[in-house]
Amino acid sequence: MHAKVKGFLMRAVLAGLGPVSFSLAIALGTAASAQSTQVGDTGDQSTEAQDMGDRSSGGSEDRISPDDRGAYLTNIAGCTHCHTARDGQPFAGGQTLVTPFGNLITPNITPHETGIGGWTQEQFTRALREGLNEEGKPLYPGMPYESYTKMSDEDVAAIWSYVSTVEPVDNEVETVQLPFPYNVRSAVEVWQSMYFEPGRFEPDPDHDAQTQRGAYLVEALAHCGTCHTPRNAMGAKIESRRFQGASAEQWYAPDISKGPNSVLTKWNEEDLIGFLSDEHSRNIPAFGPMSQMTNSLSKATPEDVAAIAHYMLNAQPEPEDTVTVDIEPLPADVASLGASVFASNCQSCHSETGEGKPGVAANLVNNGGVVAQSPNNVISVLLQGIAPNDDYGVMPSFADTLSDEELAAVANHVRRSWGNEGPELATPSLVDRLRAQNPEPEGAVDLAVNCRSVSDEALTDDLKTALSERAQDPSDDAASLSETAAAFVAARPEMTRDERLLSLGALYCRELAIANPGMAEDDFLSANLSFMEDASAALSDGPRD
Incomplete structure (x- = not known):
């Protein structure tokens, strides 16, 4: 103890x-023997340790009525999550977005003069549709206007009406903290001219209403491709490899395409609906940034969540290009160390079979976040821990108790056991790099151990x-x-x-x-x-x- x-x-x-x-x-x-050790997800999204801890289940009483259209759409679009800092006021900005080019800080979008209080509806619409700020200068693509440009006129107007009425917050944010030359906005103009094409969502007449709705939510409002589509050296999405997985800060958004390497190949429609609704299908709760999206969708209508699941499993286009994924061989000494670390630190909660127990520890078997191409997700969870919520206990942080070698070994163990085939191996050097990128564990993690x-x-x-x-x-x-x-x-x-x-x-x-x-x-x-x-x-x- x-x-x-x-x-x-x-x-x-x-x-x-x-x-x-x-x-x-x-x-x-005690941390080692009695609390839940949880790693779970099929997916992706944001930045702070707060994001890891947000795994709360949303029952029907938490749903936002679609009659309150602006609030409903703002929730699915993820505006609250990105524009609210840890311990900050809703929509007041201050969330750090770590990019390969430097940090961007999300702006205040409340109707205060330090936010968008002086904006017109036309300026707000141009931001979502054209990627331009109130002065007509290009916005950095940390804001997913590549997806929001596809939103309907009615939805953009409803979101504007809603954010115009939220509580004004005095919070001036220095949004761009990029080094030279990335802090030169004229470079963003060039980027937009090369990679950004504004335009509305175009329905496919061959699809039924449910499929059309799912496509619109995935492609426009929920902006799934922002995290799950890989990007080139200039930070532009590689559309020919749509949804095939990508690094997102210290996380990895798994492949959710129709390709052979997709984590969705092991999911059916009913289970995917439960996962997206934050109902923990198969005892797999979302973690990391993806927990933001499942939290949002837990407040959506069952019809909208079903439309997303149906589209992703049955109607999304086949990828133009696919990448062959090789399974790196696991050295015997690393496998032995990983099994030993798991038995000592994880097995009491996750069980010898890796299936965990609802309310105690997540299922690690066929878990998309665990078996994604990169081991980043597993390592980041081991470093940060996950704060408890109403549905699961704490996942402790092992940052101070396990070495880089031990963390890499146990990450490889869970990615290669029970039929899991996580392709890339975790290494001590990767763990060391992710230590620097991951924030300190939340206070709730330290207390709940x-x-x-x-x-x-x-x-x-x-x-x-x-x-x-x-x-x-x-x-x-x-x-x-x-x-x-x-x-x-x-x-x-x-x-x-x-x-x-x-x-x-x-x-x-x-x-x-x-x-x-x-x-x-x-x-x-x-x-x-x-x-x-x-x-x-x-x-x-x-x-x-």
Whole structure:
């Protein structure tokens, strides 16, 4: 057990808290043996550690009504994710986009004078359609206007109407932080003349309405090609290799084309709909930047998500060019080290078969993010960890506990086990490079490594909400737990009283880390202990272990 946890529990025992302290000791696990180690995805998208942690499931109650057209379209287009910095105000900008040419910072798009408060609808439309700013100068293609140019007049107008009414935020952003000569906008004019062709989406008369809708969402609004299509040395998409996978900062957006190397070859329509809806089909949650997109689509209509899945699996064009992908041989000593590291650090959650357990750890088998051409995704997750959410516990960061050699070996192990065939090998030098690119783990990751992972698949939404509300206000008294405890007893009648206390404590520990990522560790542990005392008093009597 972590030394600080031990010390705190010892102080609690000495204070005379006895059995509750013992229960807390069980509820607070160790990073190596008791929490969820998760790597999962079929895909891609953004920049900060916040992006990794955003894996929240979206139920029907979270959906945005298509009647609120501007908000609905803005959500699918990903405007909130790109234009909101970690701990920043919505749409106020400040998110860093790391490109091969330097950094771009997303601008403030709220109706404040430091944002787009002085813009006209015509200027906003030109930005989306023509890649031009309010002065008529070219925008850097960090903004996906290559896709947005295909949006309909009605959709562009609806998005303008919506962003014009969001809360104005005073936040002046220096958007271009590129070195010379990339910071010269006239060079972008040349780039646009060579690689950017404005134009609307053109429906295919041979396709039915569902396929047309899916094509429009994929090609225009959701801009899937921005991350999943490889680019040339000038940063332009290679359209002949459409959707065949590409590096995106420290991540790799996998091949989702109709080609032979696509990760979608192992997916059916029903499972892909579940994955895109953030419902964790096959126990594979999205991670990294792709978690932003699944979070957005969890709020979309089932019809729109189904249209995307149908188009991607059945109607997207065959690629003009494909690349032969060779499977690099895995040296025996690397394979042996990887198996050993996995058994010691990952197997307790992901299981010997790699299939994990819903609510605890992701399935690593036939997982698109795991078996993508590059091992970047697996390495980045091992370095950053993943913050817990309402559906999964924490994936700890191993940046400080495993060497570059060990991280490379275990990445290769999960990419080459259980039938997985991740082509490129991870190397210690690649791990070293990605260490420099990956941000520090989120505060929620560091706190939640103290939480034991338990499956919450039997919990109702009401129970999750109650625990979340208590986490928002840890000082709340025991009375507020009475109904929660009674509901938990009803939901899990087979449990003993101590098992219920253990489970509630572990689940609350997760929620507390999510709600208070900046909390000091001692305060975090103290709040957990207080909850365990209150939960112990609130739980109805039942058989003890």
